[in-house]
Amino acid sequence: MKLFGSGHGACPGCGLPIAVKSVLEGTGPCFVANATGCLEIISSQYGKSAWGVPYIHSVFENSAAVAAGIEAALKALGRKDEGPVVVFAGDGATADIGIGCLSGMFDRGHDILYVCLDNEAYQNTGNQQSGLTPPGSNTTTTPSGKVLPGKIKPKKDMVSIALAHKAVYVATASVAYPRDITRKAKRALEFEGPKYLQIHSVCVTGWGVDGKQAIPVAKLAVETALYPLVEYENGQLVRVKKIKDRKPVEEYLKLQRRFRHLFKHPKGKEVIAELQKIADENAKKYGLDA
Amino acid sequence: MQPIDCLISTPDKGSAGKTGLWRTYKPIVDEKKCNSCMVCWLYCPENVITEGEKCIEIDYEYCKGCGICCEVCAKKAIKMVLEE
Numbered sequence: 001m002k003l004f005g006s007g008h009g010a011c012p013g014c015g016l017p018i019a020v021k022s023v024l025e026g027t028g029p030c031f032v033a034n035a036t037g038c039l040e041i042i043s044s045q046y047g048k049s050a051w052g053v054p055y056i057h058s059v060f061e062n063s064a065a066v067a068a069g070i071e072a073a074l075k076a077l078g079r080k081d082e083g084p085v086v087v088f089a090g091d092g093a094t095a096d097i098g099i100g101c102l103s104g105m106f107d108r109g110h111d112i113l114y115v116c117l118d119n120e121a122y123q124n125t126g127n128q129q130s131g132l133t134p135p136g137s138n139t140t141t142t143p144s145g146k147v148l149p150g151k152i153k154p155k156k157d158m159v160s161i162a163l164a165h166k167a168v169y170v171a172t173a174s175v176a177y178p179r180d181i182t183r184k185a186k187r188a189l190e191f192e193g194p195k196y197l198q199i200h201s202v203c204v205t206g207w208g209v210d211g212k213q214a215i216p217v218a219k220l221a222v223e224t225a226l227y228p229l230v231e232y233e234n235g236q237l238v239r240v241k242k243i244k245d246r247k248p249v250e251e252y253l254k255l256q257r258r259f260r261h262l263f264k265h266p267k268g269k270e271v272i273a274e275l276q277k278i279a280d281e282n283a284k285k286y287g288l289d290a
Numbered sequence: 291m292q293p294i295d296c297l298i299s300t301p302d303k304g305s306a307g308k309t310g311l312w313r314t315y316k317p318i319v320d321e322k323k324c325n326s327c328m329v330c331w332l333y334c335p336e337n338v339i340t341e342g343e344k345c346i347e348i349d350y351e352y353c354k355g356c357g358i359c360c361e362v363c364a365k366k367a368i369k370m371v372l373e374e
Contacts, residue, residue, distance in 0.1 A: 006337045006349060007304030012312065012356035017335035048305035055301075178332050212357035212370075215333060 003029070008050035009042040013211020015175040015201035015218065016042070019117055020088060022178040023197070026185030027113065029053055030083045031070050035063035035098055037090035038124040038203075039117060053083075061098040063089045064105040064114060071110045084113060084189050091118040094198075095131035095156045106165035106194045113188050113195045116158065119203040127206040127258075131156040134226070135278075136271035137258045139206075144261035149271050154278060162196040163232060169195040170232040175202060176218035177229070180241075184231065191233070200227045208257020220252040225279040228286050242290035246283060249275045304352060309336070313355035315370040321345045323367035330359035330368065 003024040010017050016039050024030070034040050034057045043050040044057055058066045067087045074080050089098060094116040105112060121139050122128040129139040133151050138144045142151040162170045168191040173181045181199060188195040200221055202214040209217050221227040222241065226249060229241035250272060253259040262268035283289050324345035331339040331346065335356065338349040345367070348359075360368040 002337050004337060005301065005303050005305070006352040007306055007309045008336075009306030009309070010335060012335075012354035013358060014335055014356075017337070018333060021337055022332075043305065044299070045305055047299050049299040049301040050305040051301050210357075212361050214356070215358055215362055 022181035033067040035089035035093035091132035168193040
């Protein structure tokens with residue numbers, strides 16, 4: 001059996017399985033703790049499992065705490081050589097509901113790789129906005145109407161939050177580059193202490209893209225600098241993915257249903273300008289332009 | 291001995307059933323064009339692509355027909371054909 005098996009329940013074209021199998025490719029056999037979310041629903045139906053590794057799911061907010069317990073137990077029993085402990089959690093479980101447990105995990109310095117699968121909303125329950133939803137996105141809790149053009153506040157900067165906790169390794173990745181995910185997962189395990197990896201993952205139903213278009217859309221997020229791929233080791237920025245000929249954000253937005261209203265809404269132009277500003281700031285902050 | 295605890299699951303293929311039945315479009319591989327570069331294997335969310343003797347092989351029992359393999363193939367060796 002493969003580490004993440006065929007025949008799970010993800011939508012055709014979903015980015016999560018690509019992210020998960022790429023991470024497992026890098027870590028090898030490991031102990032997985034999972035938060036509630038799409039990934040739990042698609043891979044662990046009652047009495048069944050799509051995982052070829054030891055897997056536990058408890059509740060929404062405590063995946064980091066569960067993993068901390070596993071790590072502490074392995075340490076106490078002298079069984080740390082049996083494999084690393086990896087957490088898979090969605091963006092809602094990471095940035096909103098489980099941020100307390102995550103902060104505790106960072107604080108106690110557990111030797112855990114925390115993987116945040118960022119599909120930019122609570123897609124499991126049907127596209128509600130989370131702390132990592134980008135501005136302008138149309139969700140069921142931030143619908144575009146006569147007054148507001150979708151979500152108004154920017155994404156939470158989880159990378160900076162992880163860095164502020166002195167996490168030893170912090171990186172972002174995208175499902176458009178699976179080899180990069182595998183390399184980052186491998187590199188992360190060379191460090192002892194809490195590690196944070198955030199993977200941008202396409203949601204076909206929530207974002208309103210065709211399954212076939214999943215990879216080009218994810219690629220555009222990186223190429224427009226809206227999702228910079230960066231890597232910090234011991235608090236120092238060591239590597240970034242440089243972009244040749246950075247594209248305007250409209251190219252990324254127009255492929256998705258969740259941003260469709262921006263091209264008609266009276267305030268749409270302002271939001272697009274705001275997103276472009278975010279992209280420009282990312283490019284400047286991380287030096288993305290090649 | 292059988293596990294007594296009913297909460298312990300045994301991992302297996304097809305935890306969501308025969309997902310190949312979800313398919314609308316079927317990926318067909320052109321043997322002549324495919325050079326087994328395995329980029330499709332890298333991206334396949336379903337993990338159904340394996341290296342065959344001549345070209346890649348797809349497990350149609352679980353392939354959901356998302357079309358990602360067709361999109362990422364540099365040789366344009368995979369075609370999506372409407373399922374009959």
